[in-house]
Amino acid sequence: MALFDVLFGSADRKLNLILARLEQLMTAADDMKAKLDQIDAATNNIAADIRNLKDQINTGMSPADVAAVQARLDATATALDAIAADTPDVPPTP
Numbered sequence: 044m045a046l047f048d049v050l051f052g053s054a055d056r057k058l059n060l061i062l063a064r065l066e067q068l069m070t071a072a073d074d075m076k077a078k079l080d081q082i083d084a085a086t087n088n089i090a091a092d093i094r095n096l097k098d099q100i101n102t103g104m105s106p107a108d109v110a111a112v113q114a115r116l117d118a119t120a121t122a123l124d125a126i127a128a129d130t131p132d133v134p135p136t137p
Contacts, residue, residue, distance in 0.1 A: 085126070089119060089122060089123065092115065092119050093119065096112050096115055096116060096119075099111075099112055100112065
């Protein structure tokens with residue numbers, strides 16, 4: 044039995060470490076998927092706002108319409124700036 048422990052005990056510990064690390068990676072992948080879903084929903088909302096503004100422009104606009112569209116474009120630009128500011132330029136090292 045002692046020889047078995049010598050030969051395979053270390054392998055068993057290594058396997059347990061590998062399995063633990065795999066579990067950590069799977070949790071991290073699930074977290075990233077959730078964040079990507081959140082980003083997708085936010086960018087879809089921004090895209091819808093831009094489409095709505097484009098539709099308004101295509102129908103002809105009064106000066107009041109122009110001011111309203113400019114205000115919404117400013118708000119959309121601000122939202123995009125906030126997303127860009129909150130996103131690191133360099134991905135973190137795993």
